[in-house]
Structures are given as C-alpha cells and as structure tokens.
Amino acid sequence: MPTVNLTVNGKAVSANVEARTLLVNLIREQLGLTGTHVGCDTSQCGACVVHVDGKSVKACTMLAVQANGSKVTTIEGLANGDKLHPMQEAFREHHGLQCGFCTPGMVMSAVCLAKGHPNLTEKEVREGLEGNICRCTGYHNIVQAVLAGAKAMGG
C-alpha cells in the first residue's frame, strides 16, 4: 500500500492508503476529521472543499496519493483555539447557514477566494462560490457573510 506524508492543519501525518483512496476519505475516515463533508458523487457540490498548498480543491476529486508532500488545511484548522477565523465568525454573525451541511466547504472556498481580496464585490463572491451548492439558504446570507468575512480578513 502506498504511504502518504502530509501536513494536515500544521501537523505532520503519515498514512497507508490504497491508490484509489480519495483525499476526503483519508481526511474523514483515517484522520477522523469529519468537518469535511461529502454531499455528492459527481464533483459538483463543494461540501468537501479543503486547501491543498493554499488552494481550494474538492477533496472528493483528488486522490490521497496526489496530495503526498502537500500542506492540507481543513475546516478544523481554521480557528485559533476558541477564537473563530474571521470568515467563520462572519458566517455566524450574518446567519450564513441553516442546516450547516454545506458550511465547511463554503467557508473553505470563501477563505481562499478572499485571500488578498478584502474588497470583493457581490458578483465576485457569487461567481467565486459557483462550485458550492447550498440547499437551504438561498445564498443571500452566505454572500453577505463572505463579503463581511473578506473585509475582516483584510486581504
């Protein structure tokens, strides 16, 4: 079985996986980080979004072996102890969620989108979140949250 060595949320991790193991399965089932969700099997919903070397990707559409040697950040890696990440705080403040299933992916996509862009426009946010589907909110509050979160991150 191939071995993968990764840094996940700042910690070095080594795991044996099958070649076919998806990154999301490694994260959820072997590392026990169940904040990253799986909402579809067609690579369309974005519930599984994590950062690999700083870029948002769908963890259900990447093999664990492809991520060998990379730095992975999941939703669990955003907060600083009890202090939420500004984007998480903005989702809470602006009620950017209802059932919460899409939220980890939304937040991870939003953090990547907002990095270096504190003054995103509503259009940019809506286009930037095209790969994240929410069945509850109608998106309005998510967009408000991301606009505020981007400002709070300050680029």
Add this chain to the structure above:
Amino acid sequence: MYDFQYHRPASLADAAKLLQSAGDDGKLMAGGQTLIPTLKQRLAQPSAVIDLGGIKDLAGIKVDGNAVMIGALTTHSTVASSKDVAGKIKALAQLAEGIGDRQVRHCGTIGGSIANNDPAADYPAAVLALNATITTNQRKIAADEFFKGLFETALKPGEIITSVSFPVPEKAAYVKFPNPASRYAIVGVFVARFGSGGTGGGVRVAVTGAGQGGVFRAHKIEEALSKNFSAKAIEGLHPPASSLNGDIHASAEYRSHLIGVMAKRAVAAAG
C-alpha cells in the same frame, strides 16, 4: 472505484515508458477533474494510473514570437490569471475563467481538457478557432486534424500532449451559454480574426456544445465574416438543427438558435 497501480513519474520519458508498459489498461492523469469522477462511477477500470503531476516542465506559459505556448499541465486558473495570456489573447484567459468553478480550475488542465474532447468542453473551441498546434511527445498535430468525434482525438495509444501553441489573432472572443449546474457549454462559440482583409482563411469560428460529433467549424459564418466582420453579416447563417445534438438540456432547434445568438455576441465582443 476499482483499485489500480499508481505511478508518479518525474519525467516525460518515464511517463511514456510507464504508459507503454501498462498497455491498453494504462491511463494518464493530469488534474483528475474528469478522470476521477469517471473512476468513481466505475466507467473506467485502468490497471495503472500514471499521474503527470510530478513533471514540472509540462506546466507553464511562454510567449513565443506571435504565439502563446501553454504547457499541457497548466491549470485553468493559471491561464485565467496569466498576464501574458490576457495581453496576447484575452479571449483565451476569459474562456479559462469560465470553466467549471474555482476548485475545478485550480486542478483541471488544458492538456486533460483537450485530450478528453468532451463535446461540451470549452478549450476545444479555442484550439480550433485559433488554429492552434498541439505538440505531443511524438509529433505536432494541427487543430483541424486533432478533434475526431465525441471524446475522440487523433492521439495514438502512448501519446502524451506536452503543449498547445496558439497563434495570436487580431481579434477574438468566446461567448458561451453555460449549463447553469455544471458550467459546461450548452453552446459556446469562439470567433477569431487573423490579419486584415484576408479572404476565407482570415476568420475562423468554432462551435462547442452543439455538434453531433463534438466541436466543429461553422464555415458559412466564417465566409460571411471574412467579407464583413459584423454581427449583421451572419444573420440566419447558423447551422440547421438536423446537424446538431439535442438532449435533456436543450433541443437541437434551440441549440441551432443559440449558435446564431452566441456567434453574434462573440463578433460584437471581439469588436
């Protein structure tokens, strides 16, 4: 997903060797944004997957005289944000920015998109309209020779795309009517004009999303635009529905109509 042998070669030569020794059952992987969903659905069962991701010199963008050369492994997001591409062929950067979503663009590559030749993919329209040349580990292939039908290309077993070279046009634009869920093209039209006042060969127009055999050139529209590059000149010249694809997303009649509308918008956008 069925299991397979995974290889991550560091050079093109090693990749070619691995592909050859895997025989018919070997599959190349670039960004995985098409291959992995296919494997998940068990629509393919390769014995070996050869990941090109470790071959660093396959990624990158170079301006080479009057052409922009894009390495096969260059991601859609790199093309979309490249100053070189935007400066020389803005329509190409805009096309890349319109593929799928940000997460797909962070992984998906131009080589994978072209090799896959999905009839609703965006890049094939740019390759055909801009008369690009595809370079592989074995030869150079002209765009007009490359796309052979639905999901079919001129690539032979064992052949690996290394780069795509796009001649810089005088004007160009790509306009698509995207499927609202996947962002794939229901109809996409790429219009490119080369040189001025040329006859026939001066304007190339490629249509994706609509053809029964995948991407194709709209010759009647090309001829009309070579004489008079204006949206008015192509009124009513869109291909008839009988030659087009109809499915749950759009009927052939609707696609025929959309080609006319997208072509006119592309001409207007090209200026």
